[in-house]
Amino acid sequence: MLNLIRNEWMKLWHKKATWIMAGLLVIILIGITGISKWADDHTVQPPDQPTWKENAAERKAYLTAELANPNISDDTKKQLEEELTITEYRLTENVAPFEFSDREQNLMDSYQLLALVLMFAVIAAASIVASEFSQGTIKMLLSRPVKRWKILTSKYVTSLLYALALTIIALIANVIAGYIFFDAAGTGALLEVRGGEVVEISYWSRVLALYGLQLMGIVVFTTFAFMIGSVFRTSSLAIGLSIFLMFMGPNIVYFLRNYEFTKYIMFTHTDLTGYLTGNMFIPGITWPLSAAVLTVYVVLFLVISYWSFTKRDVTA
Amino acid sequence: MEQQPIVELKNLSKTIGKKKIIDNLNLQLFPGQITGFLGPNGAGKTTTIRMMAGLMKPTGGEVVVEGQSLSDHFEETMSKVGVIVENPEMYKYMSGWKNLVHFARMNKSISKERITEVVEQVGMQNRIHEKVSTYSLGMRQRLGLAQALLHRPKFLILDEPTNGLDPAGIREFRTYLRKIAVEDGVSVFVSSHLLSEIELMCDRIAIIQNGQLINIREMNQVEEAHYYIEAQPAEKASELLIAQGLFIEASGTGFIAKVEQNQIPAIIEAMVSANLQVFAVQPFRKTLEDQFLEMTGGGQIAESHKK
CATH class of the missing domain: 3.40.50.300 (P-loop containing nucleotide triphosphate hydrolases)
Incomplete structure (x- = not known):
């Protein structure tokens, strides 16, 4: 199996597109950070900017008012209470949050740019099986003393490894961009409630957690593209369909958010970072539900891929 | 085997x-x-x-x-x-x-x-x-x-x-x-x-x-022995070969005759004593192409089927 994965990895990196995608990723990520910094520097700030303390006091009043509302759900209530605890802690202990212009904050927000990684990982996963059919090399590949499920597994593992490699490249590019364009925070800390206590946590652990959650969504989309590529055996359809769904899926779900069944649609759960940032896209979903729904979808996609790849005749 | x-x-x-x-x-x-x-x-x-x-x-x-x-x-x-x-x-x-x-x-x-x-x-x-x-x-x-x-x-x-x-x-x-x-x-x-x-x-x-x-x-299987025989004048040669009891078929300037190998010396002798000019007597094998077309009945493509 290790040899098969080495083969797939070798073929992947001998394709120009693989290098182009990795290179573009670095250029675009650093470029976007640079542009946003430039735009920020050239925005004229109104003279009387509120200080963080004024903002925090305002937020505290808002949270207290929200908590007084009897109609809020338990989950929301818990979330608001935690935020209130942290806000009060900041005011009494005089601990400032990170500012937008801090390197730390920039890095913590950079997970949003991983959509690009998702797109490139989908392109690679969609073509890894389909390109063997379109080039005719599938005949060479399958007339070997290796069972088909092993070959497909090596291809799936390689697709995931590429997604992981792109995520790591993106993280490094974002760190580099952060060091080029932003300064470290003078004061400022990230706070979290742990066991009723407010503690200061490293922003790195937050960055890694956000990237990890994004990677899970990427894995789901990659598996979807992999399935379409191995069932229809054409990469263009797989790429097109996956990218279309990646952009349209969340919108469709948002549109239908008042229906119960949206809880069981994949797109409701593909952005897991909401569990950390508090910006939940569909209210009322929980960790176990997300984990279960995503697992079911991934297993389903894989079953279809394996069935199609091992049972069907090669006529290419 | x-x-x-x-x-x-x-x-x-x-x-x-x-x-x-x-x-x-x-x-x-x-x-x-x-x-x-x-x-x-x-x-x-x-x-x-x-x-x-x-x-x-x-x-x-x-x-x-x-x-x-x-x-x-x-x-x-x-x-x-x-x-x-x-x-x-x-x-x-x-x-x-x-x-x-x-x-x-x-x-x-x-x-x-x-x-x-x-x-x-x-x-x-x-x-x-x-x-x-x-x-x-x-x-x-x-x-x-x-x-x-x-x-x-x-x-x-x-x-x-x-x-x-x-x-x-x-x-x-x-x-x-x-x-x-x-x-x-x-x-x-x-x-x-x-x-x-x-x-x-x-x-x-x-x-x-x-x-x-x-x-x-x-491939080396010879089902029936055939020989190519070329002799002049052609009409006299054909008469002689038929008289020998052979089944012949015109081919170019000569004939293809169905004949066993051990009969060949006698036939050559007969032709020579009849004052025929003998140019060639050689084993004849049909090309694979002839055999193939004979067996498959010509060039039509097999009945179509959906792939």
């Missing part, structure tokens, strides 16, 4: 939709023997070869390699089989060498030395580290042969192997196939449209039409 066959097709059938592409094919292939596989377009050659290469599953019957069924023991049986299906499509964006490394990794224990050895055998050592996209069709064929030989298969399946080779390459290829068949006892199964190629290369041919095997014959 007292030898055990290496490969056996047992009642092999393939039905796609309602159409029987391959209908109860039975064939045995023996070590050291080169078998040609002929048939009109659409007769089922490619389908048969793909079932033997593990690319398609038979709907009936089985492919047996050294007593083991291909579908039940896929990895054991396929490690004895080398395949080139149609044009050898390689990974064009990698060098020939890396392509071979790629395929070598899919077998157990093929050393670097073995790859080098095979590269030399097919005469590719000067260009092996260049990208396959720069290769000519002939070079790709050589690389295709190299990948099929890497694991020293006991059975070699070749689909249109000489397509794109130059005359020197074709002869080299033929000599090489003959060598591995004789020296290593490899059984070779070659499908080709080039009948003259098959004629020169094979010990035995199998002919398929409409999914059924219509003939298997040894």
Whole structure:
């Protein structure tokens, strides 16, 4: 199996597109950070900017008012209470949050740019099986003393490894961009409630957690593209369909958010970072539900891929 | 043939939709023997070869390699089989060498030395580290042969192997196939449209039409002895030959006569004593092409079927 994965990895990196995608990723990520910094520097700030303390006091009043509302759900209530605890802690202990212009904050927000990684990982996963059919090399590949499920597994593992490699490249590019364009925070800390206590946590652990959650969504989309590529055996359809769904899926779900069944649609759960940032896209979903729904979808996609790849005749 | 066959097709059938592409094919292939596989377009050659290469599953019957069924023991049986299906499509964006490394990794224990050895055998050592996209069709064929030989298969399946080779390459290829068949006892199964190629290369041919095997014959088998006789004047010669009790047929300036070898001296003597000028008396064999067209009934393409 290790040899098969080495083969797939070798073929992947001998394709120009693989290098182009990795290179573009670095250029675009650093470029976007640079542009946003430039735009920020050239925005004229109104003279009387509120200080963080004024903002925090305002937020505290808002949270207290929200908590007084009897109609809020338990989950929301818990979330608001935690935020209130942290806000009060900041005011009494005089601990400032990170500012937008801090390197730390920039890095913590950079997970949003991983959509690009998702797109490139989908392109690679969609073509890894389909390109063997379109080039005719599938005949060479399958007339070997290796069972088909092993070959497909090596291809799936390689697709995931590429997604992981792109995520790591993106993280490094974002760190580099952060060091080029932003300064470290003078004061400022990230706070979290742990066991009723407010503690200061490293922003790195937050960055890694956000990237990890994004990677899970990427894995789901990659598996979807992999399935379409191995069932229809054409990469263009797989790429097109996956990218279309990646952009349209969340919108469709948002549109239908008042229906119960949206809880069981994949797109409701593909952005897991909401569990950390508090910006939940569909209210009322929980960790176990997300984990279960995503697992079911991934297993389903894989079953279809394996069935199609091992049972069907090669006529290419 | 007292030898055990290496490969056996047992009642092999393939039905796609309602159409029987391959209908109860039975064939045995023996070590050291080169078998040609002929048939009109659409007769089922490619389908048969793909079932033997593990690319398609038979709907009936089985492919047996050294007593083991291909579908039940896929990895054991396929490690004895080398395949080139149609044009050898390689990974064009990698060098020939890396392509071979790629395929070598899919077998157990093929050393670097073995790859080098095979590269030399097919005469590719000067260009092996260049990208396959720069290769000519002939070079790709050589690389295709190299990948099929890497694991020293006991059975070699070749689909249109000489397509794109130059005359020197074709002869080299033929000599090489003959060598591995004789020296290593490899059984070779070659499908080709080039009948003259098959004629020169094979010990035995199998002919398929409409999914059924219509003939298997040894190439050196002489079913009926025919001789080409040319003598002048022609009318007198024909009278004489008919008088000898021979069945003759005009062919060019001479005749094809159905005659046993031991009758030949007497016939020559008769012609000479009748004052005929004898120009030629030679054994005549119908070309494979004539036989093929005779057996398959001309050039029409087999009934269509949906792929």
